[in-house]
Amino acid sequence: MKMKKKVSIPEAPLGSTGKPIPLVGFGTAQFPFGAATEVVKESVVHAIEVGYRHFDTAAIYQSEQPLGEAIAEALRLGPIKSRNELFITSKLWLGHAHRQLVLPALQTSLKNLGLEYIDLYLIHFPGSLKPGTGFPFNKEDIVPLDYEAVWEAMEECQNLGLTKSIGVSNFACKKLERLLATAKIPPAVNQVELNPVWQQKKLRDFCQEKGIHITAYSPLGAKGTRWGTNRVMECQVLKEIANARGKSVAQVIFSFF
Ligand SMILES: NC(=O)c1ccc[n+]([C@@H]2O[C@H](COP(=O)([O-])OP(=O)(O)OC[C@H]3O[C@@H](n4cnc5c(N)ncnc54)[C@H](OP(=O)(O)O)[C@@H]3O)[C@@H](O)[C@H]2O)c1
Structure with a gap:
């Protein structure tokens, strides 16, 4: 049997309660969303075997289920002994960015993943769509995001233990400031596009000052x-x-x- 070389990935602390976040993660988005779910599953099993521990999904990617199946498979095959060895991130879609829809959306994600908790739950974008709107969407579906109410519901998810940490994605400084003005639990993470030709220095400085960990997506430019x-x-x-x-x-x- 061919041996798979295992790598060890450094971690960063996350807030006061969250689990440390492995600094290299494995994305599971496939476009069009929901395509190639078998490939996602196989890739994740292989990634776990070679040492990845941080996996990034989102409700809208439709990759939660194959990711969950891959985790179950890895537990069965043995490269991990417990789900606690993994760091799983998922994201709240804009059509569920309404106070009363946040907890049910996370519960659906957990069901898709077959997990009792995730490590990080992010608001996918600083925006909102009419309740239940999916992707693609029309301009008329866009509605204002109630920052305070939606973040309160995110905080409730963390307090219930359904996610270890909460955060945001694609938030610029002003939007973070708005959130921080009422947040009882500050966002642990802001996941944004970041690479050598899009360095986002102002945002990085702001997040560092506020203790918000930045995760880069599209580091190679996609x-x-x-x-x-x-x-x-x-x-x-x-x-x-x-x-x-x-x-x-x-x-x-x-x-x-
Ligand atoms: N929060 C958000 O809004 C958001 C947005 C985008 C992505 N994400 C997350 O970030 C993950 C990664 O997304 P991504 O945009 O970075 O896309 P990606 O599909 O992971 O990678 C982008 C491109 O990098 C190339 N690449 C990968 N490894 C390479 C290497 N060693 N040398 C040369 N080229 C290489 C690939 O080229 P080839 O196709 O030629 O291999 C691919 O086209 C997603 O799966 C998702 O989980 C989040």
């Missing part, structure tokens, strides 16, 4: 996706550094973080 760009992997400066150091552009980018 070439070939509908929303991403080639600008990161094709960046001339990064290519020159990579050539000079005898490394790949991707390796140079990861040393930036």
Whole structure:
């Protein structure tokens, strides 16, 4: 049997109550959402075998179920002995960003994952859609986000023990300030697009000052996706550094973080 080399991934502390977050995570979004669920499952099992412990999903990705199946498979096969060895993040979709829909949305995510709790629950975007709206959506479906009420419901999810930590995604400084003004539990994490050509210094400084951990998505720029760009992997400066150091552009980018 072919041996799989296992890597060890450093962690960062998360707030006062949360579990430490492994600094390298494995994304499970496939576009169109819900496509290739078997690939997601197989990839996650393999990722666990080689040492990944942090997995990122979202209600809208429709990858919660294959991720949950992969976790069950990994427990059965043995690379992990307990679910507690993993760090699982999921996200509240905009159509559920209403006070009364937050807890049921998390309960649905937990059912999809087959888990009793997740480690991190994020508000996916600083916005809201008419209750129950999915993806894609129309402009007319967009409604104002009630920051205070939705965050209160997120806090309730943490207090109930259904998630160890709560946070946000795609929030700029002003939106974080608005949330922090009434939050009893400050967001532990802000997951945003971050890479060498989109460094977000102001946001990073703000989050550092407030003790909010930043998770970067699209660190390589997400070439070939509908929303991403080639600008990161094709960046001339990064290519020159990579050539000079005898490394790949991707390796140079990861040393930036
Ligand atoms: N919170 C949010 O709003 C949000 C938004 C986007 C993503 N995410 C999360 O972040 C995860 C990762 O998303 P991502 O945007 O970074 O997309 P990704 O699909 O993980 O990677 C983007 C691109 O990087 C390339 N790549 C990967 N490894 C490489 C390597 N070693 N060398 C060269 N190219 C490499 C891939 O190219 P090839 O296809 O050619 O292999 C891929 O097209 C998602 O699955 C999701 O969980 C969150």
